[in-house]
Amino acid sequence: MTAPKTAVLRVVPSKEGTRFLFRHNIAGLYVFKRLIFSLQRASIENFIIIAQDIPASDKNWVEPDIKNDARFNSKFQWNDLSKEPVEEKFNLIELPSEIDDVLLVESNLVTTAGLIKDFIASTQGLEKGDIAGLPVESGYSDGIYLLPPSSIGYYLRSGTFEKPVTRITQPGPWFYRQKVEDSQSARTVEKALLNEHKLHYRQIMDIWVNSFFSIKISSFLVRTPFTPNQITLFGLVIGLAAGILFAQGNYWSGLMGGLLLAATAVWDCCDGDVARLKFMESDFGEKLDTVCDNIINVFIFVGLMFGTAHSQGLAQAMIPFLMLALGGSSIFYLIYFPKGGKGSFFKNTPIYDVIQILASRNFIYIIFIFAVVDKLGWFLWLAGIGSNVFAFSMYMVKRKILVSLVRETSE
Numbered sequence: 518m519t520a521p522k523t524a525v526l527r528v529v530p531s532k533e534g535t536r537f538l539f540r541h542n543i544a545g546l547y548v549f550k551r552l553i554f555s556l557q558r559a560s561i562e563n564f565i566i567i568a569q570d571i572p573a574s575d576k577n578w579v580e581p582d583i584k585n586d587a588r589f590n591s592k593f594q595w596n597d598l599s600k601e602p603v604e605e606k607f608n609l610i611e612l613p614s615e616i617d618d619v620l621l622v623e624s625n626l627v628t629t630a631g632l633i634k635d636f637i638a639s640t641q642g643l644e645k646g647d648i649a650g651l652p653v654e655s656g657y658s659d660g661i662y663l664l665p666p667s668s669i670g671y672y673l674r675s676g677t678f679e680k681p682v683t684r685i686t687q688p689g690p691w692f693y694r695q696k697v698e699d700s701q702s703a704r705t706v707e708k709a710l711l712n713e714h715k716l717h718y719r720q721i722m723d724i725w726v727n728s729f730f731s732i733k734i735s736s737f738l739v740r741t742p743f744t745p746n747q748i749t750l751f752g753l754v755i756g757l758a759a760g761i762l763f764a765q766g767n768y769w770s771g772l773m774g775g776l777l778l779a780a781t782a783v784w785d786c787c788d789g790d791v792a793r794l795k796f797m798e799s800d801f802g803e804k805l806d807t808v809c810d811n812i813i814n815v816f817i818f819v820g821l822m823f824g825t826a827h828s829q830g831l832a833q834a835m836i837p838f839l840m841l842a843l844g845g846s847s848i849f850y851l852i853y854f855p856k857g858g859k860g861s862f863f864k865n866t867p868i869y870d871v872i873q874i875l876a877s878r879n880f881i882y883i884i885f886i887f888a889v890v891d892k893l894g895w896f897l898w899l900a901g902i903g904s905n906v907f908a909f910s911m912y913m914v915k916r917k918i919l920v921s922l923v924r925e926t927s928e
Contacts (some may be wrong), residue, residue: 844904
């Protein structure tokens, strides 16, 4: 079977009409639009909509809403087969050539692009002309099918397939799919979809701590007009406020700064959640998130330096801060120069995992612990000494790699 570029979506009202198809919000998007975007992420470029018994008001609203959305960059053809003669209308539908197989999808299905891609990949060993099916999790036969264009017409006319369907199974948490037909199924689907996004988290604290709060916050944010970039910038404001509190140099300000800093770790997950759930990821957004994280990090340590100066004296603040500046700049140089890419020079070395940990924001909770015990000055010294020790370790590893490369070249 061939990888499809076309999807045929059969749009039929559920037992409660079209409300759950075109109006009900599932994590920021109505069901039909979410399905379109998921298929588009799975490399579908052409959408053929087969509508039956759909009110004209729904069609007149949905079609321009999707076509005018900046996230949609595919072809969209709406075909109304509600009235007789259906046969004549079906003959006017522009189906792809026999060379390409097509996806046939029920329109009230909520799924992920990852599932669709893996389903397509799993069918590549089948013969041309076969029909493959991926049923929904509840076990119903309707779901997602890959079949030749000639079989589409037979199915739409008879409601069955002209040959047996090869069932494909895709188990596991990444392969979520479920139909939305009523209020209960809508709630179940949204909860599962939000929980599925925990699988995008990589850091330990994100998985075990931050996600507990961030998923709940994200479930609210996806229903608002806030964009992921706006959420990122608000997180920057929280981080800057934490730095200002650290600079006050007293216990309660330090504790509040620690709480706000912990809040930025939770909030930092939300922009990514909203971006993925609403299909709004972008290179600019990823870079903005990185820049804001680095600004917060710098501001936090500057705040700690001022706070330590207020509480313990200038020398107790400046010495560890200058050590941290030296160690931090050395680490930055060793990671990014002369080889580009974060830590690329150190891949396949034991130190690479440490680089990845330092690039995360798990250290935020260490700062919070020091704030609770009123020892933020100690953390500044720990960071100053630790950064230089790690920079020296990186230098030795890099030197060893370069020496081995020179020996290999000379041989």
